[in-house]
Amino acid sequence: MAGTMPENERMQTWQSFDLVLFGGTGDLAMRKLLPALYRRFVAGLFPADARIIGVARGQLTREAYIAQVEASCGVHAGENLDPAKWTAFAYHLHYVSADGARPESFGPLQELLRGRESVQRIFFLSVAPTLFAAICDQIGRSGLATPGARVVLEKPLGQDLASASGINRHVGAIFSEPQIFRIDHYLGKEAVQNLLALRFGNALFEPLWRRGRIRHVQITVAETLGVETRGGFYDQTGALRDMVQNHLLQLLCIIAMEPPATGDADAMRDEKLKVLRALRPIAGEDVQARTVRGQYKAGAVGGRPVAGYLDETGVPPGSTTETFVALKAEIDTWRWAGVPFYLRTGKRLQEKLSEIVITFDDVPHSIFDAAARSPARNKLTIALQPKDSITLTILAKNPGETMRLKPVDLSLDLAESFKTRQLDAYERLLTDIIKGNLTLFMRADELDAAWRWIDPIRDGWLRHDDAPRLYTAGTWGPAAASSLITRDGFTWNDET
Numbered sequence: 001m002a003g004t005m006p007e008n009e010r011m012q013t014w015q016s017f018d019l020v021l022f023g024g025t026g027d028l029a030m031r032k033l034l035p036a037l038y039r040r041f042v043a044g045l046f047p048a049d050a051r052i053i054g055v056a057r058g059q060l061t062r063e064a065y066i067a068q069v070e071a072s073c074g075v076h077a078g079e080n081l082d083p084a085k086w087t088a089f090a091y092h093l094h095y096v097s098a099d100g101a102r103p104e105s106f107g108p109l110q111e112l113l114r115g116r117e118s119v120q121r122i123f124f125l126s127v128a129p130t131l132f133a134a135i136c137d138q139i140g141r142s143g144l145a146t147p148g149a150r151v152v153l154e155k156p157l158g159q160d161l162a163s164a165s166g167i168n169r170h171v172g173a174i175f176s177e178p179q180i181f182r183i184d185h186y187l188g189k190e191a192v193q194n195l196l197a198l199r200f201g202n203a204l205f206e207p208l209w210r211r212g213r214i215r216h217v218q219i220t221v222a223e224t225l226g227v228e229t230r231g232g233f234y235d236q237t238g239a240l241r242d243m244v245q246n247h248l249l250q251l252l253c254i255i256a257m258e259p260p261a262t263g264d265a266d267a268m269r270d271e272k273l274k275v276l277r278a279l280r281p282i283a284g285e286d287v288q289a290r291t292v293r294g295q296y297k298a299g300a301v302g303g304r305p306v307a308g309y310l311d312e313t314g315v316p317p318g319s320t321t322e323t324f325v326a327l328k329a330e331i332d333t334w335r336w337a338g339v340p341f342y343l344r345t346g347k348r349l350q351e352k353l354s355e356i357v358i359t360f361d362d363v364p365h366s367i368f369d370a371a372a373r374s375p376a377r378n379k380l381t382i383a384l385q386p387k388d389s390i391t392l393t394i395l396a397k398n399p400g401e402t403m404r405l406k407p408v409d410l411s412l413d414l415a416e417s418f419k420t421r422q423l424d425a426y427e428r429l430l431t432d433i434i435k436g437n438l439t440l441f442m443r444a445d446e447l448d449a450a451w452r453w454i455d456p457i458r459d460g461w462l463r464h465d466d467a468p469r470l471y472t473a474g475t476w477g478p479a480a481a482s483s484l485i486t487r488d489g490f491t492w493n494d495e496t
């Protein structure tokens, strides 16, 4: 696999590290983090004495832990495990049992870390956010937080502004802001990095990137999956807090932010923060006018019948948790005044698709007669999933005797163009954590600003007792999501 890596990726071995993985036997660790670490190991980036220390409450031997990780990497690392490479990787794996709620249980971890104070220490909290405070307290009390240590927090970072601020306060008592890495895995996706390259590496788009040139922007993150085994967790969360508060708002920020003066983490995060703070609040009566919430009922996805949300395991009867949200956001700045941003996300939709569609304005004056014109507009479609691609739709002449304009696509498939394996989001984020690059991680004030905008929407739903609209699994969500955009004279990209 190393042979398919870009040249510069082959050369740099990471500095030595101890990665302490709380939730080391959990789903995220097993499906994403450890396979991503294995792939980075295979790419030759591990120094000889690097250690991954899985931590969980269960009593497991190191051998049993290694066997669990091997089984999981075998399924999720994306390739057959090479026995020699696996044995070499397993050498880096350790396991200790510890429980955030029981201070005395931290002894073995202290023991394992003793004498390694000069090695880069990383605490990765892949656990429920309700445990963040207790674990950080314990790390502090056991004297494990070396001055350069880093802590990584997985979403959800709170349930609302108050709980998120509580988490930030607790974690902030032990770690300073530059030591805290708050993950939004969307920021690690290659396609999101490409968005930065597109906007700030090309002179072409900037003059057009504003009101008066752009008519509207759509951001869709559609999933075909339902809530799978996470019904209990999901029911307490819902699509607004699970997806919009973080992934969709981060995408919106990257589209809408001003060019930062440098690529530094704080320069970038300052600009994203300004966007979040300029979002026009959606509160009171506006909530019903500018948002749509939905919940899937039984239907079929890809020809396979699937159950409705209320029949999923762990979902309480009569739940009104939303599995779909569409909303119209507005950004009150000189650049974006009057340009609507339509956001949409949902589970059990027709296709797995994440895309950003930027629709440009009409020509100011058409020289073509009515019969020749096309209602289509120039469009830039940036697909993040399933494929990383950029498509520019232009108007061209339809071949034939008469002049007739027709939209045609200039398409760029990035994986195909670069012919190299793309890093998975966690491979990139883990690399940045080990190197100490905070650019792709959320700062506390960004998180606060996002919650400050999200909370009134939820309050509005609760106050109006606004039950979600049902949609059939395998469709594009409730009809009201179409009305939200058609009443402004536009349509969702898939409905064009």
Ligand code: BG6
Pocket: 223, 242, 354, 385
């Ligand atoms: C997670 C959400 O953050 O993102 C999940 O909690 C969702 O509900 C997932 O399925 C989607 O991520 P991706 O990378 O598959 O688009």
